[in-house]
Amino acid sequence: MGYIELDVIDDRQKKIVIGIDLGTTNSLPAIWMDDRPQILHVEGQPALVPSVVNFPESGPPIVGHEARARAVIDPTNTIFSIKRFMGRGLADLEVDTRTLPYAISENENGVVQIEVRGRKITPPEVSALILRKVCEQAEAAFENGEVVSAVITVPAYFDDPQRQATRDAARLAGIEVLRIVNEPTAASLAYGLDQKGAGTVAVYDLGGGTFDVSVLSIEEGVFQVLATSGDTQLGGDDFDRLLVDLARTELAGQLSPEELRDPAFLQAARLAAEKCKLALSKDPEHDLHMSLPGSGLSWRRTITREEFEGLIAPLIQRSIDCCARSLADAELETSAVNEVVLVGGSTRVPAVRAAVEKFFGRKPHTELDPDQVVALGAAAQAQVLMGGTRDILLMDVTPLSLGIETVGGAVAKLIERNSTVPCSHTEGFTTYVDGQTAIDFRVLQGERELADDCRTLGRFKLTGLPAMPAGMPRIAVRFHIDADGVLTVTAKEKASGVESTIEVKPMHGLTDDEVEGMLQAGFDNAKEDFDARRAADLKAEIGIMLRAIEKNFDQAREHLDKETLDDLEEARVAAQAATEQDDLKPIQTARDRLEEASTPLAAILMDNVVKQAVSGKKLEDL
Ligand code: ADP
Ligand code: MG
Secondary structure, three states: OOOOEEEEOOOOOEEEEEEEEEOOOEEEEEEEEOOEEEEOOOOOOOOOEEOOEEOOOOOOOEEOHHHHHHOOOOHHHEEOOHHHHOOOOHHHOOOOHHHOOOEEEEOOOOOEEEEEOOEEEOHHHHHHHHHHHHHHHHHHHOOOEEEEEEEEEEOOOOOHHHHHHHHHHHHHOOOEEEEEEEHHHHHHHHOOHHHHOOEEEEEEEEOOOOEEEEEEEEEOOEEEEEEEEEEOOOOHHHHHHHHHHHHHHHHOOOOOHHHHHOHHHHHHHHHHHHHHHHHHOOOOEEEEEEEOOOOOOEEEEEEEHHHHHHHHHHHHHHHHHHHHHHHHHOOOOHHHOOEEEEEOHHHHOHHHHHHHHHHHOOOOEOOOOOOOHHHHHHHHHHHHHOOOOOOOEEOEEOOOOEEEEEHHHEEEEEEOOOOEEOEEEEEEEOOOOOOOOOEEEEEEEOOOOEHHHOEEEEEEEEOOOOOOOOOOOOEEEEEEEOOOOOEEEEEEEOOOOOEEEEEEOOOOOOOHHHHHHHHHHOOHHHHHHHHHHHHHHHHHHHHHHHHHHHHOHHHHHHHOOHHHHHHHHHHHHHHHHHOOOOOHHHHHHHHHHHHHHHHHHHHHHHHHHHHHHHOOOOHHHO
């Protein structure tokens, strides 16, 4: 079996579907290929993309390793750890904003904005730049691949706005989100724990800046998060900081307090500390070497692993305390945990591994690279969603109740909020007017009692009912949400067998206008990239519309009046012409015009679809 491929655009370019670990410190793409998930990176180059963006004085934003390196010389225009700000307002932030090297504010919708180079940028926009970089790496690794959609992971504790913000970032980056998956779930998938039968899994994730522990239950391929705990201010960066503090203390005689506080010195010291820490994961001792750019200072000191372990012991203990808390929340003893999975670069530290093993009383899984396991699991999940063979389901919950409008504008809820998907529910309804032969259904989402206060997800009609006295027809309405969160509503009159179905896809995140606005407002050069992508997307859309119009032109000729038909023909020619050039604006105009001109035709076709569906034919046959 090959990679996940949607469509071959031409002989060379492949549309690919990937899994992305969008991390606080590092991000990473993976793909399902040759029967297993694999990390995507260009050979000879590092796999992890640091989740860092630098905004230079001119030119496009710089992302990844280069941005991380530039932090030393340009700390105020370099953004780290944007994930902490996703889907948050100023009041929600757990970080002390005074210590940030940039100004931070809130827009009128309560979205955090970061000020760099005199412009305000939102977290989804920064994340979008990181996602683009990750996709570029994937595309480069996969010769002539074009990333079209992805499974993206988020921490299990991410709430709806945080997940939404992640979706918005993907939209801004031009990627379709196949599914948002919890990081611990992805890690368990990467280890194939779903295929080992039922069990309780603890996932210990110590990254750069955050610690998360999750307890999951896996039963017949169904994952459920039983408890999560963690510390948003605990990670490998804190290990680095302890080494930096040690160096600063010992350098106090040689350097002035100003020099010890110099941002460039601190940044360089952090990088040196991390280097030493990484080495100590495999060597018993290593030199911590620091130099102050500009001055002649060069300082060296040997650190033994033992000394380092002594420094970080209290931090490790904090993480273990969290583990105890999450087990208590799940009302489980450590002995009830069947598997322990290690995630995050910082679990490479031998003392961390030892502490986890001691606490849970069993050897944790370490066969896979701990900083790759989430991305690998995301790729495995993407493969499943693309119709792969592995039989698993992830427990997502519906955020809002779903139902239909009944007599007098009331709402009958068929699926309650927080139901785990996939799920379905059927309820019986009847008519309330004698001889009624058609029923309008309005599918609603929300918690309010009145239909007009809820959001209308869609409408459809059940027609062709045999005329019966009110209250006689037995209409079974079935709501089904599949594992992708797609809702299908079916209404069937039992006596006659008349049936009608619609599929309802809930919209997520920002409105198109908002996204459009953000794209326009983006940094100048990034904007060009976005524009080019957007133009390509619009052209593809026009192509699809043109093909559909062509296919149904006979119907158009038959049913549309001359004026409407001429208008459609004109819009068609203009759209065709627009696809032959590259400027975004005219393409956009042509697309909008085509959409408008083809609306009457679409209405006719929709009408037919409904009629056909009602007369028992399947939509696919049309
Ligand atoms: P996140 O999930 O926050 O994006 P990662 O899982 O990529 O982060 O972890 C990054 C952290 O892991 C950094 O603090 C890095 O220094 C640390 N790390 C990576 N490799 C090692 C290693 N070999 N030994 C110790 N720490 C490591
Ligand atoms: Mg991570």
